[in-house]
Amino acid sequence: MKQAVMTEPGKISFYDVAQPALADHDVLMQTKRIGVCGSDIHVYHGMHPYTSYPVVQGHEVGGVVVAVGKAVTKVKEGDKITFMPQVTCGECYPCQHGMYHICESLKVMGFQTGGAAQEYFAMPEWHVIKLPETMSLDQAAMIEPISVAVHAIARGGDVAGKRVLVLGAGAIGNLTAQVAKASGAQAVMITDISPYKLEKARQCGIDCTVNTAEENLAEAILQHFGPAKADLILECVGVEPTMTQAVEVARKGTTIVVVGVFGQKPQVDLGLVQDRELSLVGTLMYQQADYERALELVAEGKMHLDEMITHRFAFEDYLDAYHAIEDSNGHYLKVMIELD
Ligand SMILES: [Zn+2]
Ligand SMILES: [Zn+2]
Incomplete structure (x- = not known):
């Protein structure tokens, strides 16, 4: 089978490798999206602090x-699936206290361990999330980022009836705003x-x-x-910024959930955090319950996902996906790799 390997930043080589062997608790998936x-x-730019090369991407x-x-x-054979890419130890304090996602x-598949950028991918069934037959393969591939948004919103508490401000309209910001709206927020900006x-x-x-380059937030x-x-x-x-x-812009007593991944250490006015009694809350990935909530939202037709997919590339053209992103002048949201 064909496997796409990022051998160094900016380079992808395709190798012919043996199909993965299947242990008793493993599921073999044919990768589609x-x-x-x-x-x-x-990772493509060599700027991911916790990834070394070669690496097989795809989470x-x-x-x-x-x-x-x-x-x-x-x-069983024929089921449509996605998976949770977290490889956890099961023994540390968070793992032992229901917080395996931290x-x-x-290790995350596609970063510190191999991902699914290959024609077939084997994983222990723990990772596997069965999807309804009605779900499209595009939707299937979007469950992971939706789960990031679901978990982020949950970290801020119940949003029903609340006014929610999302800073940043990239894929995760967009999904976070959509999840807030779908979860009953009174207003989302x-x-x-x-x-x-x-x-x-x-x-x-x-x-x-709100375009903050033009308007005062x-x-x-x-x-x-x-x-x-x-x-x-x-x-x-x-x-x-x-x-x-x-x-x-936070009202006194507001919760701020930090969803973005910071490449550089920001300077934040902690004096304001103290004086306004703000809660700064982190969020990392998700748990299975977040996947289940993401599935529900998609099944209920509450997520706009087609509008988010701006580019599509065949598996053989994996590298072109990155070139397109580089050349897009920021005019992309979700780029999808398709396998037959
Ligand atoms: Zn652990
Ligand atoms: Zn991701």
Whole structure:
């Protein structure tokens, strides 16, 4: 079978390798769709601090079960699936206390261990999430990033009836805003400095968009949310200017969820965090319950996903996906790799 290996930053080689062997608890998946995400792009640029080369990418995946080990009970041949890419130790404090997603020695498939960028991929059934037959393969590959958004929103508490501000309209910001809306938020506002990404957000049903390169965010908040401002803020970019915005525009007592991955250490005014009694909350990936919630939202038709898929490439053209992203001038949201 064909396997796509990122041998060094900016390079992908295709190798012919043996199909994975199947242990008793393993599921063999035929890979059908792979979403490219921001972290993958960091790996492509050699900027991901916790990934070494060579690496097989692929952690946002839709596929079909082609074989199962003899002890597998969760799925059968022909089932549509996606998977949770976390490899956890099961022994550390978080693992022992129901928080395996922040395992002390967490490895993620496609980064610290092999991902599914190959025609067939074997994994222990623990990782496997069975999908309804009605779900498309594109939707299947989007369950992982939706789960990131579901977990991020959950970290901010119940959003029903609340005014939610999402900073950043990239794929995760867009999905986070959509999940907030689908979870009963009274109003959702999303910001970016890219008119393209804000237009994408509107296409996905987030009507209240603010271009912070042109508009004053504090004024926009007063205008759209009123003097009560935002009840919950989610920073989905991972850079200092948006983190600063979050702290500055927060109403006293607000929770700010830090969703973005910071490449550089930001300077944040912790004096404001103290004086305004803000809660700064981190969020990392997800657990199985978040996948289940993501599945529900998609099954209920509450997520706009087609509008988010801006580019498609065949498996053989994997590298072109990255070139397209580089050449797009930021005009992309979700790039999908397709396998037959
Ligand atoms: Zn991802
Ligand atoms: Zn652990």
